[in-house]
Amino acid sequence: MPDLRTIEIDFDVHKIIELERSSFSETPNEVLRRLLKVNGASSAPKVVPDTNAGRPWAGKGVTLPHGTDLRMEYNGRRYTGTIDNGEWVVEGERFKSPSAAAGGVALTKDGKRTNLDGWIYWYAKRPGDTDWVSIKQLRR
Known part of the structure; x- marks a missing residue:
């Protein structure tokens, strides 16, 4: 388990983290790791378009x-x-x-x-x- 620290953030920063969550299961730490491009960051599942189909x-x-x-x-x-x-x-x-x-x-x-x-x-x-x-x- 990673060594976790507590930090204080203001409400505006908290709102941005919540808006950036890709799902309810993504933790604030995972959001920050993804946004800051920290090595080992988990990426939110993204549907990759089917390039063979391509219908609008x-x-x-x-x-x-x-x-x-x-x-x-x-x-x-x-x-x-x-x-x-x-x-x-x-x-x-x-x-x-x-x-x-x-x-x-x-x-x-x-x-x-x-x-x-x-x-x-x-x-x-x-x-x-x-x-x-x-x-x-x-x-x-």
Whole structure:
């Protein structure tokens, strides 16, 4: 077992660590090791897109290419995913739409699933993009 030390951090730093967690099972120490690129850091499981398939996802006039990175924040937690072969893959689960993905992974403060309008919450970074863009803006 590693030699652990206690450190004091302010609430803003704590919030950032929580937002960077890739899952509820990832500890704050694992988050910091990953972000700081400390040797032996565990990497969060990331779904690798199937490069043989490559179908984009399309809905409501928006097309997101295969390999598009996805992220949303809800209730103090960041969720990440990718477009893989025409589907939203978030937290290891596959969804057909942004709302299904948002409602499928986001939890209320009571730990319950909720219905969310994913068009409000999700941001995308398409292959070749340098910035994140709200998918709601892409509908305009």
